[in-house]
Amino acid sequence: MNKRTVCISLVGTVMDKAKFHQRWDRWRPTVSLCQQEDLIIDRLELVHTESDRALTGEIVADIATISPETTTQTHEIEWIDPWDFEEVYVKLHDFCQNYPFNLDEEDYLVHLTTGTHVAQICWFLLTESRHLPAKIIQTAPPKRSSGDSIGNYSIIDLDLSRYDKLAARYKQDATEGLTFLKSGIETKNDAFNAMIEEIERVAIRSREPILLTGPTGAGKSQLAKRIFSLKKTRNQIEGNFVAVNCGTLRGDSAISTLFGHVKGAFTGAANERTGLLKAADKGLLFLDEIGELGLDEQAMLLHAVEEKHFRRLGADDEISSDFQLIAGTNRDLLKEVAEGRFRGDLLARINLWTYQMPGLAQRREDIAPNLEYELKRFEQSNGRKVRFNKEAHTSYLKFGQAADASWDGNFRDLNASVIRMATLASEQRINQTNVEQEIKRLQQSWKTSNSTTGLLEKLMPAEALQEIDLFDRLQLESVLKICQSCRTLSEAGRRLYGASRLKKTSSNDSDRLKKYLSRFDLDWSAVKHNS
Incomplete structure (x- = not known):
């Protein structure tokens, strides 16, 4: 069974209006819907305002003349301001909510040519969201040289290929x-x-x-x-x-x-x-x-x-x-x-x-693509295209992705590493020797950065460090060095206060160390966490 075609359209206050004796010489978009030879509109739902009742009656009469197979029904909607987006959307939404759609027996079109731009946008949104289960139909006037007043039309299905292409473009x-x-x-x-x-x-x-x-x-x-x-x-x-x-x-x-x-x-x-x-x-x-x-x-x-x-x-x-x-x-x-x-x-x-932002050590799987990126940057900056040989590439990734590769400087370390290897590479190929030398440089660099001086900078703000006398700073660095080598607070206390505790009948070395660290707003857990 063929489904009936139902079209919903707003009466065009300007475009649908024509003097009585000129109306068949003038293109009128709503009337044009029912003049198309290859499109049969079984029912036309005309939405209009109170002020357009007379115009709507003329359109209904003319459609009955040119397309007797088309049944017309009118719906009066009144809005205070046709350019008020919220008002127009709410009232058209209510129309859709109350309309008795019969998808098993009818196909629906919504005419997007007439009405204010606000109304056209609202029809589109309601159709796109499927509150109005319809395809969009647009009518257009004839070319000036054609001599007719019917014009043409196009149908857009937002669920099909055109919309998919738009969605693909957005993606x-x-x-x-x-x-x-x-x-x-x-x-x-x-x-x-x-x-x-x-x-x-x-x-x-x-x-x-x-x-x-x-x-x-x-x-x-x-x-x-x-x-x-x-x-x-x-x-x-x-x-x-x-x-x-x-x-x-x-x-x-x-x-x-x-x-x-x-x-x-x-x-x-x-x-x-x-x-x-x-x-x-x-x-x-x-x-x-x-x-x-x-x-x-x-x-x-x-x-x-x-x-x-x-x-x-x-x-x-x-x-x-x-x-x-x-x-x-x-x-x-x-x-x-x-x-x-x-x-x-x-x-x-x-x-x-x-x-x-995670550090490079937390993104070890991204070392490989970033390695290629850094090689391209080197090529752009230096005009030399340098690549790894297979053995060297495998060796570098194995080192860089290992758990003990700390990557203290994160992507700056990787950038500097690539620049060094690419600069020293012979015949524009980074070989195993280049990689082994670079691994030693990085390991030494990370060892230095993990010294107690580096630990102080991690633990204390720059302003606080500037306020510590050199005497106290050197002492604090020595204390932290001992703390780094001990597993517990008690063990560090025994090593640091070994001589003085022999002269006392009782002593709490842990408490003494804890109080010393607190003078600099430090605590044991922070020291060990950053060691």
Whole structure:
């Protein structure tokens, strides 16, 4: 049994109207629906407003003349403002909800040519969401030279190939965005890939601050640049990418660098300075190591992020800057807040989208694709195409993916490693000898970085280290060296206080060591965790 064809259409207040004696010489889209030789409309559902009752009656009469097989039914819907999207959508949605669709016996079309643009968009959304189980039909006027008034039509099924192609194109755009954020590297780490997928969605949908955490060398700066470039290619950002490492900023210089200053604001301020926040207007500001900022700069930054304006050093009036902020840090900012070194209100403001960047040691399966990426970078920078031989490649990956490869500098270590091997390679091939020499360099480098001096830097903020006298620092380094070599707090205490404990009738070496470490805000678990 052939199904009946039912078409739902809004009466076109302008396009469907014509003077009575001219109406058959003029193209009228709703009437045209029923004039097509290869399209039979069994029933036409005409939606109209009260003010269009007379026009609707004329259309019904004309359709009865040209297409007696078509039954017409009218539906009156009244809206206060036909350009109010919410009102139009709600009323058309209600129409769909109350309409007695019979999918077993009828096929449905929705006419998308008449009505306001708002109504056309609402019909499309209701059809795409299947609230209106129909195909879209569009009518078009005839060419001027054709001499007829019927025009033509096209039918679009959102469930079929055309829509699939649009969906495929959308998926392709999303995939290109993900690949772009990963610098074209085919990464294999599932957790990292999932994180990048979410960052891609956030980057193109939001201008709120993004916080990138993770160890030095994990790729925070590179990712921030890629986010900016992605937004730029999508025409979502107009200004520049402005980046600064907050660890290089101190005192008045920090405020001046970020917020600018007026002439004479302080000794040596011979000229005014714009500042990086203003330079990032309509662009993206990347503050790496944001945890290094002082509390005064943090307060000023919070005001600038929330209010989009701030005051330059020494100025009376505020200036505006509308930038998106990406912040990076290798610190635990929650701990910094608890210890009074970072403002809780600023953290709350930049903590909306927070992503922990894993180090290379947590992404060992990504060493291979990143190795190829670094070789391509070397080729672009040096004009020499260098590759591994098979034995050398296998040997390097076995070393790099082993559990004892610490990759302290993360991707910076890998980049430096590739540059060294590629530079020393003979005949543009990295061989086994090159790899063995490089493995020794990396092992020595990691051994040095894991010294007690390195441990101090891991355990204590830079400001705290600067406040320790050299005498106390050397003593502390020696104590930590003993702690590293001991399995328990008690064992370390016995070694450190071996002489004095012999002179006492009773002694708690563990408690003495614990109190010594607490003088520097250190505890045993943190020392052993970072050893």
